[in-house]
Amino acid sequence: MSDDKSSSIVRIRLRLRGRVQGVGFRPFVYRTAQALNLRGWVQNDNQGALLEVQGERQHVDAFVSKVVSEAPSPAHVDTFNQESCPLVPETGFAIIASHGQGPISATILPEISTCADCLREVDDPSNRRYKYPFTNCTHCGPRFTIIQSLPYDRPNTSMSIFAMCVDCQREYEDPLDRRFHAQPNACPVCGPRLRLIDRNRQDIVAPAFAISRAAELIQQGLIVAAQGLGGFHLIVDATHQAAVRLLRQRKHRWEKPLAVMVQNIEQAREHIDFGPTEEALLTSPEGPIVLGRKRKQSSIASGVAPDTPFLGVMLATTPLHHLLLNHVNTPIVATSGNLSEEPICIDPREATIRLAEIADAWLVHDRPIERHMDDSVVHIVCGEPQLLRRARGYAPLPVFVSDSKQVVLALGGHQKNTIALGIGDRVFVSQHIGDLESLETKQALERVVFDFLRLYAVTPDIIAHDRHPDYASTQLAEHLTAQRGPLAGIPRVAVQHHHAHLAACLADANHSGTVLGVVWDGSGLGLDGTIWGGEFLLGDCTGFERVAAIKPYPLLGGEAAAREPRRAALALLWTTFGARVFYWEDLPPIADTPKAERALILKMLERKIGTPLTSSVGRLFDAVASLSGLVKRVSFEGRGGMLLESHCDESVVNPYPLRVIDAEPASESFPHNPRWWLDSASLIEAVASDVRNGVPHEVVATRFHAALIAVTVEIALRTDAKVVALTGGCFQNRRLTAGCVEALARQQIRVVVHNQVPANDGGLSLGQALVARAGLRPGKPQD
Numbered sequence: 096m097s098d099d100k101s102s103s104i105v106r107i108r109l110r111l112r113g114r115v116q117g118v119g120f121r122p123f124v125y126r127t128a129q130a131l132n133l134r135g136w137v138q139n140d141n142q143g144a145l146l147e148v149q150g151e152r153q154h155v156d157a158f159v160s161k162v163v164s165e166a167p168s169p170a171h172v173d174t175f176n177q178e179s180c181p182l183v184p185e186t187g188f189a190i191i192a193s194h195g196q197g198p199i200s201a202t203i204l205p206e207i208s209t210c211a212d213c214l215r216e217v218d219d220p221s222n223r224r225y226k227y228p229f230t231n232c233t234h235c236g237p238r239f240t241i242i243q244s245l246p247y248d249r250p251n252t253s254m255s256i257f258a259m260c261v262d263c264q265r266e267y268e269d270p271l272d273r274r275f276h277a278q279p280n281a282c283p284v285c286g287p288r289l290r291l292i293d294r295n296r297q298d299i300v301a302p303a304f305a306i307s308r309a310a311e312l313i314q315q316g317l318i319v320a321a322q323g324l325g326g327f328h329l330i331v332d333a334t335h336q337a338a339v340r341l342l343r344q345r346k347h348r349w350e351k352p353l354a355v356m357v358q359n360i361e362q363a364r365e366h367i368d369f370g371p372t373e374e375a376l377l378t379s380p381e382g383p384i385v386l387g388r389k390r391k392q393s394s395i396a397s398g399v400a401p402d403t404p405f406l407g408v409m410l411a412t413t414p415l416h417h418l419l420l421n422h423v424n425t426p427i428v429a430t431s432g433n434l435s436e437e438p439i440c441i442d443p444r445e446a447t448i449r450l451a452e453i454a455d456a457w458l459v460h461d462r463p464i465e466r467h468m469d470d471s472v473v474h475i476v477c478g479e480p481q482l483l484r485r486a487r488g489y490a491p492l493p494v495f496v497s498d499s500k501q502v503v504l505a506l507g508g509h510q511k512n513t514i515a516l517g518i519g520d521r522v523f524v525s526q527h528i529g530d531l532e533s534l535e536t537k538q539a540l541e542r543v544v545f546d547f548l549r550l551y552a553v554t555p556d557i558i559a560h561d562r563h564p565d566y567a568s569t570q571l572a573e574h575l576t577a578q579r580g581p582l583a584g585i586p587r588v589a590v591q592h593h594h595a596h597l598a599a600c601l602a603d604a605n606h607s608g609t610v611l612g613v614v615w616d617g618s619g620l621g622l623d624g625t626i627w628g629g630e631f632l633l634g635d636c637t638g639f640e641r642v643a644a645i646k647p648y649p650l651l652g653g654e655a656a657a658r659e660p661r662r663a664a665l666a667l668l669w670t671t672f673g674a675r676v677f678y679w680e681d682l683p684p685i686a687d688t689p690k691a692e693r694a695l696i697l698k699m700l701e702r703k704i705g706t707p708l709t710s711s712v713g714r715l716f717d718a719v720a721s722l723s724g725l726v727k728r729v730s731f732e733g734r735g736g737m738l739l740e741s742h743c744d745e746s747v748v749n750p751y752p753l754r755v756i757d758a759e760p761a762s763e764s765f766p767h768n769p770r771w772w773l774d775s776a777s778l779i780e781a782v783a784s785d786v787r788n789g790v791p792h793e794v795v796a797t798r799f800h801a802a803l804i805a806v807t808v809e810i811a812l813r814t815d816a817k818v819v820a821l822t823g824g825c826f827q828n829r830r831l832t833a834g835c836v837e838a839l840a841r842q843q844i845r846v847v848v849h850n851q852v853p854a855n856d857g858g859l860s861l862g863q864a865l866v867a868r869a870g871l872r873p874g875k876p877q878d
C-alpha cells in the first residue's frame with residue numbers, strides 16, 4: 096500500500112472475548128491479516144484477545160467478519176468490540192507478548208481431546224513424536240489442569256519446567272505451524288516422560304517399556320494406576336471378570352457402575368448401542384463418558400455395571416491412553432483413582448501412598464497436574480446432551496447470565512459439590528469436587544475456592560451457601576467469613592436448596608421470567624425445617640411460592656435412609672396402612688425386616704424418634720423400588736431410581752393414582768404449607784396391591800413413572816403455568832424427564848431442562864450465585 100492511497104486506509108482496535116486463548120486463535124488472526132495484506136498486531140490479555148489492524152477499508156471489514164465468525168474450532172468468539180484509532184507507521188503484522196494487567200475475565204479453556212493430526216503423528220514411525228504420550232498442539236491437549244496463572248502462556252503453566260528443544264521452539268515460534276504458541280508443546284527430546292513404578296516408587300522397567308509392560312500387567316488381570324490429565328485412573332481389563340471383581344474389592348466400591356474406556360468409535364460400537372448424538376459426543380473435543388445401552392454380545396464383564404443395561408463409555412482422549420489401549424487391545428475399566436468417595440489423586444507420590452492397597456503398578460509422568468479433574472459424564476435426554484458430572488472438557492467454562500457489578504462466590508451443596516464464581520455477565524462453575532463426607536474432599540473444596548479466587552484475582556462481594564447448617568460447604572462459608580477468617584466481613588446469603596435448583600435451571604436454559612419449577616431430589620432443608628424434595632415452586636431467582644409438594648412422611652433414620660431404600664418403604668407403608676402393615680410378610684420390605692427390628696421401627700415411627708418429616712421424591716423412588724422387591728437392604732443413593740427407570744416398559748400406560756388434595760391454608764403455625772399436597776398414600780396402596788398380586792416389576796415401574804408425569808401436568812394446569820422447569824437429581828431419570836416433556840408439550844406448555852450444568856446437586860452453586868445476586872437477603876422475603 097502506498098501513502099497516496101492513505102485516504103482509504105483505516106486502523107481499528109478489536110477486543111475479542113470467548114475461547115480465544117491457547118486454541119490457535121492468534122495464528123488464525125495472523126494468517127488472516129497476512130492474506131489481506133494488513134498491518135498491526137494481536138495479543139492475549141486478561142480479558143481475551145486484543146488486536147489492531149491497519150489497511151484498506153474493505154480489507155479491514157473482511158478481516159473483522161472473518162475473525163469473529165470463522166475462527167476454527169475449538170476457538171470461538173463470544174463477543175467483540177470494535178473502535179477506530181489513529182494510523183501508525185508499521186511494516187507488518189506481529190503477534191506480540193501477552194499483557195497481564197487489567198481485570199481478569201478471560202475464558203480459561205478446559206482440556207481438549209487429542210486431535211486427529213496429533214494421533215496420526217503418534218502412530219507414524221517416521222514422525223519425531225512416534226509413540227510420544229504427551230503429543231499435543233494448539234487444537235488439543237491439556238489446558239486448565241496445567242494453568243498456574245493467567246494469561247495462558249508457557250511460563251504460567253506447569254510446562255515451564257521443561258525447556259523446549261530447538262525443533263519444538265521452532266514450531267512454537269512459527270505462526271504458520273500447528274504448534275505456534277502451543278503452550279504444552281513437547282517432544283521425546285525435551286518434554287515430560289513416563290515411568291512405570293511400584294509402590295516404593297522404583298522403576299519396574301526401563302521408561303521406554305513403561306506402556307507395553309503396563310499393558311501386560313493389565314492383560315494379566317492386575318490393576319494399574321495411570322496418571323492422566325486431571326488425576327489418576329485405576330485401570331483393569333474390562334473383559335476380565337476376576338480383575339473387575341478385584342478392583343471392586345480393593346476400592347470398596349460394590350455396586351456403582353464403573354466407566355469403560357475404548358480405543359475408538361469402532362470399538363465403542365462393538366459393545367454399546369450408540370445413536371448418532373451419542374457418537375458425536377464421544378468423539379467431541381470434550382470427550383466425556385457417555386451412557387449407552389450395552390449390546391447383548393458385548394464381552395465386557397457383567398461386574399462392570401451390574402443390574403443396569405447401561406454402560407458409561409469414553410474414548411481415549413490423550414495419546415497416553417491411546418498408546419496404552421493399542422497394547423491392551425480390549426476395552427479397559429478406567430475409574431477415578433481414589434478410595435470410594437475421596438477426591439481423585441493427582442500427584443505420583445500421593446498416588447503410591449493413597450492407592451498402595453489398590454494398585455499393582457503406577458504409570459506416572461513428570462508433568463505436574465495443577466488441579467484435579469474427573470471425567471465428565473453425559474447422557475442424552477430428549478435428543479439433547481445432559482451432564483451428570485461436569486469436569487474434564489467443560490469446567491471452568493462460564494454460564495452466561497445478565498450482567499452484574501457484584502462478584503459472588505457460591506459454595507454449592509453437600510453432595511456432588513461444585514463451587515461457582517460470578518463475575519460480570521458470566522458464572523464460572525468449578526469442576527466436580529465430590530461428596531463432602533471425607534476430610535480429603537472438604538480440603539479439596541477449600542483448595543478449589545482459593546484456586547478460583549486467585550486465578551480470577553477477585554474478592555467476592557457476597558458469599559452464597561445452602562441453608563443446611565450441617566453441610567460442610569455451609570460451615571466453610573461460616574469459617575471463611577468469621578471474624579478472623581480469610582474473607583472476614585463479607586456478607587453471606589443462605590439459599591434454600593430447591594430454590595437454588597430452580598435458579599440453576601433457569602440460568603442454564605437462559606430463561607428469565609416466572610416459571611413453575613418441578614424440583615425433585617433426595618433431600619434439601621426446607622424453609623419450615625422439614626426435609627424437602629418433592630416440590631413445585633412458582634418463581635424465579637428472586638423468590639418463589641411453594642404451590643405443591645409430596646405430603647410429608649417420616650424419613651425413618653433421617654438422611655441415612657438414602658442408602659437403605661427399605662426404610663423409606665417401611666415409613667410410607669406405616670403412613671398408609673398403620674401398624675398392621677408390619678404383619679404383611681408378602682411385602683418384600685416387611686419380609687426383609689426381622690421381627691424384633693419391626694417392633695423397634697414401629698416404636699420410632701409412633702413416638703416420632705429419629706423420623707424427621709420429608710416430602711422427598713427421591714425417597715419415594717426408593718420406597719417403590721424396595722416395595723416391589725427390586726432393591727434389598729443397603730445400596731448407594733439413587734440406585735432405587737436407577738433400577739425403576741431401567742425396568743420401564745413402553746407398552747404400559749395407566750398411572751398409579753397420586754391424589755392432589757387441598758393443604759391446610761398457610762397460617763402462622765404452618766407458614767410454608769403449599770396450596771396442595773400430593774397424597775402418596777393413594778400411590779403406595781396401589782403399588783402394594785400390585786406387588787401382592789405378583790404384577791411384574793416392569794408394570795410397577797412404568798405405572799409409577801406415569802403417576803409422577805401425570806401429577807406434573809395436573810399441577811401445571813392448576814397453576815396455569817406457561818413454562819415448566821424440570822430440575823433436581825430425580826430429573827437425571829430420562830424416562831421421567833422425557834415423559835414430562837412430552838406430556839407438557841401436549842398441553843402447549845414450554846419445558847426448560849438442564850444442558851450446561853447437571854440437574855443434580857452439581858448445579859446448585861450456579862443457582863445459589865444467581866439467587867444471591869438477585870438481591871435476596873437473609874430474613875427476606877421468603878423466610
Ligand SMILES: [Zn+2]
Nearest residue numbers: 210213232235
Ligand atoms: Zn493436536
Ligand SMILES: [Zn+2]
Nearest residue numbers: 260263282285
Ligand atoms: Zn522438543
